[in-house]
Amino acid sequence: MDSMKLRRWIALFVFVTVPHLSWAQNAKPASPEAVKAAVTEIEKALAGKDPAVKVEALKKNSAIVDTKTIDAIAKGLREKEQEVKLAAIEALRFMPHPESRKSLEHWMRSERSLKDQYEVYAAALRAVGQFGAKESIELLVEDLWTAPDNSVMKARLLSLGRIRDRAAVEKLMDLLKSAGQNKVEPFMDDFRLSLMALTGVDQGKSRDLWTRWWQDNKDKFTMAKVEPELPKVDSYRWKSYWGEQMGSPRGEKRGERGTDRAGRERPGTPSKEGPKEGEAGEPRKQP
Numbered sequence: 418m419d420s421m422k423l424r425r426w427i428a429l430f431v432f433v434t435v436p437h438l439s440w441a442q443n444a445k446p447a448s449p450e451a452v453k454a455a456v457t458e459i460e461k462a463l464a465g466k467d468p469a470v471k472v473e474a475l476k477k478n479s480a481i482v483d484t485k486t487i488d489a490i491a492k493g494l495r496e497k498e499q500e501v502k503l504a505a506i507e508a509l510r511f512m513p514h515p516e517s518r519k520s521l522e523h524w525m526r527s528e529r530s531l532k533d534q535y536e537v538y539a540a541a542l543r544a545v546g547q548f549g550a551k552e553s554i555e556l557l558v559e560d561l562w563t564a565p566d567n568s569v570m571k572a573r574l575l576s577l578g579r580i581r582d583r584a585a586v587e588k589l590m591d592l593l594k595s596a597g598q599n600k601v602e603p604f605m606d607d608f609r610l611s612l613m614a615l616t617g618v619d620q621g622k623s624r625d626l627w628t629r630w631w632q633d634n635k636d637k638f639t640m641a642k643v644e645p646e647l648p649k650v651d652s653y654r655w656k657s658y659w660g661e662q663m664g665s666p667r668g669e670k671r672g673e674r675g676t677d678r679a680g681r682e683r684p685g686t687p688s689k690e691g692p693k694e695g696e697a698g699e700p701r702k703q704p
Contacts, residue, residue: 447481455481459489463496471496472504479508484516491520494528502537510544511660518548522556532560539568546576547659554580554588561592562600570604575658578611583640586615590631593624614655617645 447455455478462474475493478486490512493505509517521544525531531538545553557576577585589612593601601608605622612627613619616638620626631638647655 447483447486451481452483452485455483455486456489459486459493463492463501468498468501471498471501475501475504475508479512482512482514484514487512487514487516487520491524494521494524499534499537503540506537506540506544510547515548515550518545518550518553521545522553525556532563535566535569539566539572542569542572542576543658546572546579549579549581551580551582551584554584558588558592562596565600565603567603571607571658574604574607574611575655578614578655579659581615581640581642581644583638586612586631586638586640587635589615590628590635593628598624610651610655613647613651614644615640617641 459474459478462471465471471493475490479490487509490505490508493501493508496502496505506521509521521541525541525545531541542557546557554577557573561570561573574589577589589608593608601624605624608624608627609619609622618630620630646652
C-alpha cells in the first residue's frame with residue numbers, strides 16, 4: 418500500500434471501520450485468550466517496518482478492550498510514522514475504558530514536539546474530548562492561544578462542549594472574556610456550537626451576547642443530563658465530528674461529507690453558518 422492510499426484509508430478509519438459509540442456502549446470484556454492474541458499481534462506489527470501492517474494491527478485490535486491491549490496500542494503513539502500515530506490515536510479514542518484516555522493524556526504531556534504537529538495534535542485533542550471527562554479540561558486549554566491552528570482550536574473548543582459539566586461552560590466563557598474580540602472572532606462558530614450543545618441556548622456568533630447571557634443566567638444555570646436537540650445542520654456538524662453521524666444532510670452530494678480525522682471540513686461540507694435566524698429549527702435566542 419503506497420503512502421497516499423494509506424493516508425486515505427486512515428481518513429476513513431473513524432467513519433467507516435470503527436463501530437463508534439454504539440459499539441462502545443455495548444462493549445464486553447475480552448477473553449484472556451483474545452487479549453493475549455491481540456497484544457502479540459500488535460507487538461509483532463510495531464516491531465516491523467511496514468506502516469500499513471502497523472495501522473491494520475492497531476485498527477483490528479481496538480475492539481479488544483482491555484488494559485493490556487490499551488497499553489500495547491498506546492506504544493503506537495511513539496512510532497515515527499505519522500499515519501501510525503494517527504491510527505493509535507483513533508484506536509484509543511473509541512476504546513471505552515478510562516485507561517484509554519489516560520494513556521492519551523500521558524503521552525500528550527510527555528511528547529514535547531506534539532504541539533508543532535498540528536494534524537496529530539488536533540486528532541489527539543479530539544480523542545481525549547471523546548471521553549467527555551471533566552478531568553481533561555485543563556489539558557484541552559493548555560497554551561490555547563499559542564498555536565491557533567484552525568483544526569487544533571476546533572478540537573479544543575468542541576471537546577469542551579463534549580464535557581457535560583458546568584466547569585466546561587465556565588471555561589468557555591472565561592476564554593471568551595479573557596481574549597480580545599480579534600482573537601476570538603475567527604473561532605466563534607466553534608464556541609457557539611459547543612455552548613449550544615452544553616446549554617441548549619443560541620446567542621449566535623456574538624462574543625458580547627454570549628458573555629452577557631452568561632452574566633445574567635450563570636447563577637440559575639443547571640446542566641442538563643443529556644445534550645439538547647440542535648438544529649439540523651448544527652446537529653450534523655456536531656455528530657459527524659464525534660463519529661455519531663453516518664448519514665448526510667439532505668441535498669449533500671456523495672463524497673462531500675463530514676470532517677477529516679483532525680476535524681477540518683472536507684470540500685462540500687454544509688456551511689458552518691447553519692439556518693439563519695428565523696428559519697425552521699433555529700433555537701430561540703434567549704435574553
